[in-house]
Amino acid sequence: MLSRVPELTDALVARIEEQSAGYRRAGVIAPHDLWRSCHDNLTRLLKLVARAAGDDQDGTDLYDAARSTGRQRAQQRMPLDDVLRSFRLGGRLVWEALIDRARAGEPAGPDELLDLASWVWSVVDDTSAQLAIAYHATERELVRVDEQRRATLWEGLLHGRAKDPAFAAQAALNLGVALDGPYAVVVLDVDAGDDRTGTTLEVRLADVGIVSVWQARPTTLVGLLAVGDSFAALKVLRENAFVPAGLSMTVPTLAEVDVAYRQAVLARDTVPPGRVEVAALADRLPEALLLNSPSLAEALIERRLGPLLKVPMTERRLLLDTLSSWLRTAGSINQTANAVHCHRNTVINRLRRIETITGLDLTDTAAHLELSLALRASWLLPPGPLA
Structure with missing residues (x-):
């Protein structure tokens, strides 16, 4: 045969x-x-x-x-x-x-x-x-090999290599996305090897007409979203992402995804320690500015809240919470009392105590912006005397 x-x-x-x-x-x-x-x-x-x-x-x-x-x-x-x-x-x-x-x-x-x-x-x-x-x-x-190639393309994309048209075209082809956006990037805290979160979010976003691709990195999950409606994307993320996360603003093309990635990381960093939420950079611009200038943020804390550093912890937290609510309610004593669950006279006494300790005149509205920023900075920076 x-x-x-x-x-x-x-x-x-x-x-x-x-x-x-x-x-x-x-x-x-x-x-x-x-x-x-x-x-x-x-x-x-x-x-x-x-x-x-x-x-x-x-x-x-x-x-x-x-x-x-x-x-x-x-x-x-x-x-x-x-x-x-x-x-x-x-x-x-x-x-x-x-x-x-x-x-x-x-x-x-x-x-x-x-x-x-x-x-x-x-x-x-x-x-x-x-x-x-x-x-x-x-x-x-x-x-x-495909995973390594995909990871290499993702890293290049997140670090600005898509400004090279040849690289952008290769990344678009291999990742299955278009060269033109608009695009947004989301960064989520995940454990290494977690691929279920990306799969779930990809399906949920697709249900509202948003195409997305995902890449797991050592401690984060990065999503590239072809967004037509950022509000719809944010809603899906907040309903399905149960870890701290940050969403960038939109960029027009694949070549600017590195900008969106840095924005998403910055938005993620505005989530206070111990909190689980999806932070959109568009809603956290003051916090983002503070995080971008930590030395100035520390100087602002010292300038406006520094004397409070010497107050015992228990009293300090009460005073700071009251001050924060008072600023947030545009100086309303009644609304502040409801927010911090105390009598309006207690709020008045705490505000006077703050003026005595810091030497500030809280009726001077010019200082309110700096006070608000100083409070936000105290929540964002690594744990210190104000923690």
Whole structure:
């Protein structure tokens, strides 16, 4: 039968092209490649059948063609089911040819035919298994390479390399996004290896018509959102993200995603320690300014709240909470009393206490802006005397 391998190869190629829709649909396997693969695997199959029958004692590795086919088809992204189906077609062709040969020669008894069938299909199973092992190993390697390539593209995108048009085009192609936005970036605190949060958010955002792609980094999850409506995106994030997160403002193109990324990180940093919320930079601009100038923020704390640093902790927190509520309510004593759950006279006494300690005149509205910023800075900066 080995002398007929070229003839059998032609027949097998014809069957595969006729019966395997996957090979026709893929269109990635050149005709000479398919013919050579079929030829080599048919040759090995016949030799393995001979070895199973005890007629071939050669110790040569006869699974090399199956492994090579498995690796190559994985690299060509051919579905494994289609590749295994072609092996079964090859096994059926060899079985039919052997039966025809037996009929043309000396008659074979039932036991001999059963043995022959057992050898053929056992060999087909064994070679299919070897092919599948090689296919899966190559597939895992390809996934690892794809992940590394994707991670490299993401890092370049987040660090401004998309300002190079060639890189931007490559990133857009590989990440499946457009060159033009508008885009926003969201950064979430997640544990390493958490890929469920990104999947969940991708689905929820898609439900409201927002396309997104995600990349897990060592301690954060980064999402690139093709936003048409930032309010809709923020609503979805706040309903489905249960970790501290920051959302940037929008940028017009992929080339400016690095700007949006820095904004998202800055927005995330405005979330006070211990709080779980999604902060939009558009709503946290004063806090962002303070975080961008920590030395000035510290100077502002010292200038406006410094004397309070010497007040015992319990009283200090009461005074600061009262001052914060009073500023937030535009100086309303009644609203402040409701906010801090005390009598309005208590609020008045606390405000007088603050004036005595700091030397400030709280009726001077010019100082209110600095006081508000100083309070915000005290919440944002690393724990210190005001904590």
